[in-house]
Every structure is written in C-alpha cells, then in structure tokens.
Amino acid sequence: MTKIKxxxxxxVTGSSSGIGAAIAERLAAEGYLALVNARSENAxxxxxxxxxxxAGNQAELAIGDLSQVAExxxxxxxIRERYGRIDVLVNNAGIxxxxxxxxxxxxxxxxxxxxxxxxxxxxxxxxxKLMIENxxxxxxxxxxxxxxxxxxxxxxxxxxxxxxxxxMMNAFAVCxxxxxxxxxxxxxxxxxxxxxxxxxxxxxxRANLEVQTCVGYIGLPADVAGMVAFLARPEARYITGAxxxxxxxxxxxxx
Ligand code: NAD
Numbered sequence: 600m601t602k603i604k605x606x607x608x609x610x611v612t613g614s615s616s617g618i619g620a621a622i623a624e625r626l627a628a629e630g631y632l633a634l635v636n637a638r639s640e641n642a643x644x645x646x647x648x649x650x651x652x653x654a655g656n657q658a659e660l661a662i663g664d665l666s667q668v669a670e671x672x673x674x675x676x677x678i679r680e681r682y683g684r685i686d687v688l689v690n691n692a693g694i695x696x697x698x699x700x701x702x703x704x705x706x707x708x709x710x711x712x713x714x715x716x717x718x719x720x721x722x723x724x725x726x727x728k729l730m731i732e733n734x735x736x737x738x739x740x741x742x743x744x745x746x747x748x749x750x751x752x753x754x755x756x757x758x759x760x761x762x763x764x765x766x767m768m769n770a771f772a773v774c775x776x777x778x779x780x781x782x783x784x785x786x787x788x789x790x791x792x793x794x795x796x797x798x799x800x801x802x803x804x805r806a807n808l809e810v811q812t813c814v815g816y817i818g819l820p821a822d823v824a825g826m827v828a829f830l831a832r833p834e835a836r837y838i839t840g841a842x843x844x845x846x847x848x849x850x851x852x853x854x
Contacts, residue, residue, distance in 0.1 A: 607630070608631065608632045608687075609634065609685075609686060610687070611623040611633060611691055612636045612688075612689065612692035612719075612722060614691065615646070618823045619689070619742075620650075622820075623647050624654070626687060626689075626827065626828065627651040627654070627656035629828050629831065631831075632658070635648050636660075636661045638665075640660060666717070672721075675725035675729070684729065684735065686730075686735055686737055687739075688740070689827055690718070690722055690723065690739070690741040690764070693714060695795070696757075698756065699752065699753055708756050711756050712763075715761070720767060723771055731775075735780075736779035737779075737780045738780070738830060739768070739771060740830055741764040742764075743761045744761040745787070745788050745844060745850050747786060747842075748786070765786075768783055769782075773840070781830070781839035782839055785830075785843050786844045787845050788818060788846025790822065791817050810854070811854065812847035812852065813851065814848060815847075818846070830843075
C-alpha cells in the first residue's frame with residue numbers, strides 16, 4: 600500500500616485578510632497545509648479557507664487572539680495534537696492604528712506592541728520548540744515594514760514594533776541557526792489591504808504614495824506572498840537574519 604506523505608504545515612498569523620490571506624493561499628498552492636489564523640472564526644477567515652480549498656489546496660483554521668500569550672500556547676498545543684508538526688511560521692498579524700504622536704495613549708501603545716511584536720516572539724518560541732523536537736529545518740518570517748526604517752507622522756508607535764520585529768528575527772536567527780531553522784524579515788512598502796484602505800481613499804494619499812515608488816504603483820498582497828514562498832523553499836536555506844525589502848523601490852527613491 601502506498602503511504603500518504605503528510606503535508607508540511609504552515610501557520611500564517613492574521614490570515615483572514617490582506618497580506619496574510621495572500622500568503623496562506625500561496626503557501627497552500629506550494630503544497631503546505633495552510634493554517635489560517637484570525638482572532639475569531641469570522642467571515643474573513645472563512646473566505647481565506649474557502650478560497651484555498653476551492654483552488655484544490657489544503658487549509659484548516661487555527662483561531663486565537665495572538666496578543667494573549669495564553670491563546671498562543673493554546674493554538675500551538677492544538678497544532679501539536681492535530682498535526683504534530685510545523686514547518687513554516689509567518690508572523691504577519693499586525694495593527695496600524697493611525698494616530699498623531701501626541702495622541703498616542705498607553706492603551707494604543709500596549710495594544711500595538713502586543714499584536715505586532717509580543718505575539719511574534721511567543722509564536723516563534725512555540726514554533727521553534729516543535730521544529731527542534733521534530734528536527735525540522737523550519738522557516739520563520741516576520742512581516743515587518745519599511746516603517747522600521749522610515750518614520751511616519753501617524754506611526755510613531757507603529758514604527759518601533761516593525762523595527763523590533765527585525766531585531767527579533769535577527770536574534771532568533773542566531774538562536775536557531777544551529778537547528779537549520781532560518782529567521783528572516785520581509786519589509787513591505789505600501790501594499791493595498793484593509794489596513795490602509797481608508798487612508799488610500801482619502802484626498803491625494805494614493806497618488807502621493809505612488810509617486811514615492813520607483814515603479815509608480817502600489818503593491819499587492821501577492822507581491823509579499825511571492826517572497827514568503829521563496830524563503831520557504833529549500834534553496835533559501837542559506838538566507839537567515841536577512842531583511843528583505845519589497846517596496847517597489849520606495850526606500851531608494853529620493854524625491
Ligand atoms: P490587514 O489588516 O488586512 O491584516 C492584518 C491581520 O492581522 C488582520 O487579518 C487582523 O485580523 C489580524 N490580527 C490583528 N490582530 C490580531 C490578533 N491579536 N490575533 C490574530 N490576528 C490578528 O493588514 P495587512 O496590510 O495585510 O497587514 C499584514 C501585516 O503586514 C501587518 O503586520 C502590517 O504591519 C504589515 N505591513 C502592511 C503594509 C501595508 O501597506 N499594507 C506595509 C508594511 C507592512
């Protein structure tokens with residue numbers, strides 16, 4: 600009897616919309632069982648799940664509010680029990696509440712840190728334990744941002760979380776490299792998603808952002824998903840501790 604090879608498993612945090620949904624769809628198309636995470640079993644999570652299955656690929660839900668460490672541990676306990684493995688973790692979940700620097704409250708600061716940075720740390724900790732137990736040459740990535748390098752007038756609390764993600768992936772690259780696990784950061788520029796839909800729809804914001812890129816247009820979630828898919832492949836084994844910019848040339852353009 601032919602033995603069925605179990606699919607490798609990829610958890611994409613915050614994959615009920617935007618970049619995370621595109622990453623889950625792309626990794627599923629590459630042969631992973633994609634675990635779709637959202638804070639609750641909402642319409643977005645179901646949409647991602649259905650899209651992956653409609654394309655003939657594999658997906659399951661992994662619901663949990665990852666800003667809570669207890670929830671992260673529960674989600675990973677379920678992954679252990681149900682699938683017994685994790686091969687790729689993409690720390691994508693993030694929030695970007697736009698506020699002027701003098702309007703940022705302690706609550707906004709804490710919420711942004713907990714979602715964008717703390718969640719990624721404890722997800723990485725749990726994923727790495729399981730990868731090491733299984734001797735998996737795993738792949739861990741953070742969806743950081745060019746906002747880690749560039750400031751923004753309404754992002755003074757958001758930018759440090761994105762800088763922190765890079766520093767965290769670099770540190771984990773050192774901790775986990777001996778186990779064959781790579782840890783990298785992807786720095787998207789402006790990508791059209793629900794996180795910036797209102798902003799892009801306001802005044803000249805879209806045109807102003809387009810002109811800041813070399814290519815003259817705003818990126819799509821699939822542009823980021825393509826880089827994740829590449830980093831997940833065996834031929835990317837020597838890339839770790841890297842910060843890879845996917846921004847249509849925004850960082851290098853001098854206006
Ligand atoms: P999005 O709002 O569509 O996606 C963010 C996802 O994270 C949502 O699905 C949301 O439900 C989820 N999420 C938020 N808090 C969560 C929590 N506590 N637990 C689980 N899930 C949670 O926006 P997006 O643009 O797709 O953002 C994805 C990532 O990309 C973010 O980390 C963002 O900072 C980063 N990013 C986006 C852009 C851009 O221009 N869109 C640029 C650079 C970086």
